[in-house]
Amino acid sequence: MTPVQVVEAFVAAWNRMDLEAILAFLHEDIVYHNMPVAPLHGKAAVNAYLRSRWIFDSIDWEMPNIAVTGNTVLTERVDRFTIDGRPVNLPVMGTFEIRDGVISAWRDYFDMAGYRAQLPVR
Amino acid sequence: MTPVQVVEAFVAAWNRMDLEAILAFLHEDIVYHNMPVAPLHGKAAVNAYLRSRWIFDSIDWEMPNIAVTGNTVLTERVDRFTIDGRPVNLPVMGTFEIRDGVISAWRDYFDMAGYRAQLPVR
Numbered sequence: 512m513t514p515v516q517v518v519e520a521f522v523a524a525w526n527r528m529d530l531e532a533i534l535a536f537l538h539e540d541i542v543y544h545n546m547p548v549a550p551l552h553g554k555a556a557v558n559a560y561l562r563s564r565w566i567f568d569s570i571d572w573e574m575p576n577i578a579v580t581g582n583t584v585l586t587e588r589v590d591r592f593t594i595d596g597r598p599v600n601l602p603v604m605g606t607f608e609i610r611d612g613v614i615s616a617w618r619d620y621f622d623m624a625g626y627r628a629q630l631p632v633r
Numbered sequence: 634m635t636p637v638q639v640v641e642a643f644v645a646a647w648n649r650m651d652l653e654a655i656l657a658f659l660h661e662d663i664v665y666h667n668m669p670v671a672p673l674h675g676k677a678a679v680n681a682y683l684r685s686r687w688i689f690d691s692i693d694w695e696m697p698n699i700a701v702t703g704n705t706v707l708t709e710r711v712d713r714f715t716i717d718g719r720p721v722n723l724p725v726m727g728t729f730e731i732r733d734g735v736i737s738a739w740r741d742y743f744d745m746a747g748y749r750a751q752l753p754v755r
Contacts, residue, residue: 546743547744576705576728578705583700585698586707587726587742603742604707604709604728605726618709620725620743622669622743622745624745625669
């Protein structure tokens with residue numbers, strides 16, 4: 512798979528809500544950085560994080576733009592979720608670095624306050 | 634100029650703090666959207682906005698990643714400014730759509746709270 516194909520398949524796994532497939536695309540040494548907060552280091556940490564935050568009724572990410580330079584893939588997306596029956600739409604750009612056919616770095620850039628304002632109170 | 638060259642030259646104009654050169658790269662019908670806030674429509678609106686916010690002592694944008702798909706350029710940047718003698722570092726990704734050799738759309742994705750927290754109180 513090309514780097515672009517890896518990212519497209521990764522997004523498809525999100526849209527199937529297939530957490531095992533999502534994790535299979537991550538390098539053991541991945542650095543996953545939602546830029547407004549601290550980065551997570553390693554697949555085990557990302558696994559624990561995603562399982563603890565897996566509050567989605569549905570997932571439908573759109574990816575209007577994807578481009579590649581070397582092994583680095585840049586994306587522009589709208590990450591749409593449904594949480595407690597409410598729509599949550601996250602405009603986001605993300606960079607994915609591909610190594611050994613999997614994702615070794617993932618950096619997502621978005622406005623945290625705009626995201627949190629949409630979340631149901633729990 | 635290729636779309637990538639347009640964006641590279643645009644960033645170079647920022648780093649020269651050359652506001653006239655910056656404006657020369659904008660399409661009359663540009664939509665400039667800092668995603669956390671409302672978009673600006675048209676070159677005149679962007680001109681007024683940039684002049685009203687031109688509070689920079691220095692500008693040094695780094696662009697570790699740039700990639701193109703068709704006429705759309707995706708960038709990962711660190712927009713470094715100095716404002717009132719204080720460093721402000723903005724991790725950001727931006728999409729640029731090129732039409733007629735200039736920028737017809739510019740969308741920047743970043744965390745507004747993280748940016749504002751660095752600004753001097755005025």
